[in-house]
Amino acid sequence: MNEINILWVDDEIDLLKPHIMFLEDKNYRVDTCKSGADAVEEVDRKNYDIIFLDENMPGLSGLEALSEIKAKRPNLPVVMITKSEEEYIMEEAIGSKIADYLIKPVNPNQILLSLKKNLDHSRLVSEKTTSSYQQEFRKIAMDLAMVNNHEEWSDLYRKLVYWEMELENIEDVGMIEILESQKIEANRQFGKFIEKQYPGWFEDEDAPVMSHTLFKELVVPEFKDDKPILLVVIDNLRYDQWKAFESVITNYYKKQSETSYYSILPTATQYARNAIFSGLMPLEMEKLHPDLWKNDTDEGGKNMHESDFLERQIRRLGLKINWEYHKISSLRAGKHLAQNFTSQKNNDLTVVVYNFVDMLSHSKTEMEVVKELASNDKAYRSLTLSWFKNSPLLEIIQQAQRLGFKLLITTDHGTINAKNPSKVIGDRDTSLNLRYKTGKSLTYEDKEVYAVKRPAEIHLPSINMSSSFIFAKDDLFFAYPNNYNHYVSYYKNTYQHGGISLEEMIIPFVVLNPK
Template sequence: MNLNPNPLVKIGMEYIPLNQNNMLNKISLLWADDEIELLKSHILFLKEKKINVTAVSSGEEAIQILGGKKYDIVLLDQLMTGIDGIETLKKIKKINPSIPIIMITKNEDEWMMNEAIASQISDYLIKPVNPNQILSSCKRILSSQRIQEEKIVKDFLSIYKELDNEISKVKNISEWMKLIEEVIDWEIQLDKINNLSVEYFIMDLKQRLNDNFTKFFEEKYTKLLSENIFPNKFLDTEIKPLLNSGDKVALIVLDCLRYDQAKLLSNDLFEHFNVQIHPTLSLVPTTTEFSRNSIFSGLLPNQIENSFPNEWQDMKSDLSKLNSYENFFLKSYCKSNINNKVSIFYDKVTNLKYGNKLNEKIKNYRNVDLISVVVNFIDILGHASVDSTAVKEIIPNDKSYRKEVRNWFLNSWLFDMIMKFKLDNRKIIITSDHGNTLIKKSVIVKADKNTSSGLRYKTGRNLSINPKYGFSFKNPDKYFLPKTNQNQNYIIAKSNYYFIYPNDFNYYKKNFENTYQHGGISVDEVVLPVIKLL
C-alpha cells in the first residue's frame, strides 16, 4: 500500500491527518551516574546535538523522576553507590517496561553483562565513554524504534480496509470471535506507539465492530446458548477433562477481566508457560450475579433457581449474598459430574491483605485436586472510577486501563501464586465472568420504584427502550433468566449507552458518565478469555 507523507483518515464525519513520523525532534535522555558532576562536557555536547539531558546522581533519583515524567531513553552507570545500575534497571522496567536503557560499565565480566542483558538493556558501553558513542547509541536505538513504529502503522493501514469490510460480512459466532481477536490484537500493537490519529482510527474501527457485533448477538443470543461457549459449560469443557485425566488444577476467576486485558497478560506469561488463550462469552445481563454463579454451578440462571431453590432465595434476600454459594455450587457440580473423591479448595480475595495471606498459606493445599480462587481487583478498579477522581484520571480510556491491569498483575501476590502453582506442576486455567465498557451516552427511562438500579441493565415491570439504545424482552424464561412476577421484563443497554431516570438526570450524568460499567451488550463486556497455562 502506497502512503502519502500525511494521509487523511476518515474518522466519523471528519478527516484527520495521519502522521506516521511522530517522533520528537528533540530526544529526552535521563542520565544517572554517581559521578555526574565530572560529565558536564559530555552533557553539553549531547545538548548541542538536540538531546535534552536530565542528569541525576543516583538510581533513586532516576526512579523517582521516571514515576512522573516521560523520557525517550535512559542512561545508567552500572557501578553507582546506593542502588546500583542493575537494580535501578529492574525498578525502571516495572515503571515503564518499554523504555530503552543503555548501561555504562567498567566491568566486562560475563556474569554482570548476562545479568544486564537478561534485564532487557537496549545497549551497553564500556568506560571510558566518549559523547559520540552515547549519541550514536541513542540514535541507533531510537531509529530502530521509529522503524518498528512505522511498520506497525503501515501494516495496520494495509489491513484496515479488509477488517472494515469484514465487519459487515461476518455470519456466525466463530467468525466474530476470530475478527474480534484480530482487532484486539491490533489495539494492543498500536498501544506501543504514540500517534493520536492512529488511536482515533482503531477506536473508530472498534466502534463499528461493536455496533455490528451487538446487533448479531442480540438476534442470535437464544440460539447461541445451546453452544459450549457460555459460563454454564465452562466446567464441562475446561475443568472436568483435566480432573478426569488425574491432573491437579488451579481455576482462577478474575472478576471483570476483559479479553483485551487478558491478551496483554498472556503476552507476559509466554515467558514462563505454554500459553493457550481463546475467547468465550458471558451471559446477558453481563453481571457477576448471573455469569459467575453459572461458572461454578454449570447451570444457567433459571436452572440454578430450579435446582437450588433454598440457596437461590437466600441469595436474593440480600445483595451481599448474590455470590455467596459459589463454593457450594462447585462442590455440587463435582459430586454430580466427576466423583466424590475430588478434593476442592475455594477462596475469594477482595483486598491486598487477604491476597498476601492466601498466597502465604497456599502451600498447605498442594495435595488438593482443584484449587479455585476468585479475585475482585479488576472489577473494584473499574467501579472505583465512579467514586475516585484520581482513579478516573488514571484509567480515562481502554489503553490506560489495560496498562494498569498489567502493572497490577505483574507485581501482585496472584502472579507469585501462579508461579507456585507452576512449581507444583498444576494446570492453571484463568477466566472471567464478564467485562465492562466505558459509558458515554445517557438514555432516559421511566420505571417504578421496584425496578433494579443498574446503569447498563434494568429489570422491572413494563419497561421499554428505543431499540437503537438497547433491547428489551418480556419473556425471561426464553433467555434462561429468573422471573419474579408476571409482568417482569428486562432492558439491556447496547454500545456505550447507560440508563438514567428523569428526576436524577444531572446527578447520574455528573457522577457516572465516562466511568466503567457492565451489565449490557458490547464486545468488551461479552467476549471473555480462557487462558490455559500448561
C-alpha cells in the same frame, strides 16, 4: 532528522576514520576521544545522544568508564565494543544496562544498525505499525461486513484488541481514532448479531461455550493430565486486560492454549459467575436450587453460594476429586492464601475467585482518583497491570508454579466504558444495574436495547408475571429522567457491565503449564 551527537571512545580511534566518515556522510555528528577518563570529561562538557565505548583501553577501562558515565547520565545509551568474547565481560556490561554489545571488528553497517535500533526505534516502529494497520484496516472493514457466527466475532474482537494495543504506544492520534470508530461499528453490528442469535444458542449444538457450560466443556478436560489445577476466576476481566499482564505470567508459566468464551446475559456477576459454578442457567438455578439462588430484588448478597453451587455441579458430573474454593475480596485475604498456598498441594482442583478488578471498576465511579487514573481503555489496562504486578495473586501464581500446578485463568464477564446515556423509566422494584434492567412496565428507547419480554426464552427467571429484561447495547448506560443531568455527569465515562458488547461478552479462557 535532528542532528545526532555521537561520542566514539577508542584508544585506536585513528583506525576508525573510515567508519566515522561513513556516519558523517549520513549526517551524524561524531566526536572522538582516546581514553575512558576523557570520555567521562566529555559527558560533563556536552550532551550526547549515544556513546560507542571500547571495552579494552589503558588506564580507565571501558567497564569502569561505563560505570562513571551511567552515574552521571543514567539514560544515555552506551554501546560497548570489544575484542573479547568472554562471558563475564558481556554479563557485566549487560548488567550495567548497556544499549548494545558489538564484537570487533565492526563494519559501518553494524554501527548504523545499532544507531537505528537505539535512536530511531520508536519512529521506525511507529511508521511500521501505522503502515501495517492501514493495510489491516481494509481487511477488518471487509470482515465486519461478512462476520456471521460466534467464532468469527471472537476472532474479529481479538484482532481489534491486538491493533488497539499495538497502536497505543505510538503517537498517531489519527490511527487511534480510526480504530475507535471500527470498535464502535463492530459493537453496533455485534449487538444486532446477539439480538438475533442469542435465544437460539440454548438449543444449538454449534453454540459457543458459555458461562453455564464453561466448567464442563473447558475445565473438566484438563483433569486428564493428573496435574493439580489452579483455576483463577478474576472478576470483571476483559480480554485486553488479560493481554496487558500475560507477559508477567509467562515468566513462570508457558501457555498451552488461549481461547475465548461468551458470558451469558446479563453480563453481571450474580448471573454469569453463579452460572459458571452451578453449570446451570439462572432459570434452572432458581428451580433446582431455590435455597441458593437470589433474584435482583431479593435481600442479601447474590454470590454467597458459589462454593455450594460448585459442590453440586461436581457431584452431578460424577467427578471424584479433592477440591477447595477461595474467594479473595481484600488484600489481607490474598496475602493469607499466598502465605499458606502449600496447604493446597494435595488438591486436584483449587479455585480462586479474585474480586480486585471488579472492585476497581466499581470504585471508579465512587473515587475521583481512580476515575482520573482509568480515564480510558489504555489507562485501565495500565492500572490493571500495575495492580497485578504488586498483588498477592501473582504470589499465589508463583507458589502454584513451584508446586507444579497447571494454571487456568478466566473471568465471568468483561466491562465497557459507558459514554452515552439512554433514558429508561421503571417502578421502584426495577433493578439498579446501569447496563441491564429487569422489572415490569419498563419504558425505554427501542433502538438502544435488546428487550426480552419473556425472560424464560433466554433462561432467566422472572421477578413477577409481567417482568421483562432490557440490555443496553453499544456504550450506553441507563439513566432515569428525574435528576437526569446530575446522574449522567456522575456515571458518564465509567466502566460498567451487564449489557451487550464485545468487551463484556467475549472473554478469555487460558490454560498454562508450569515452566
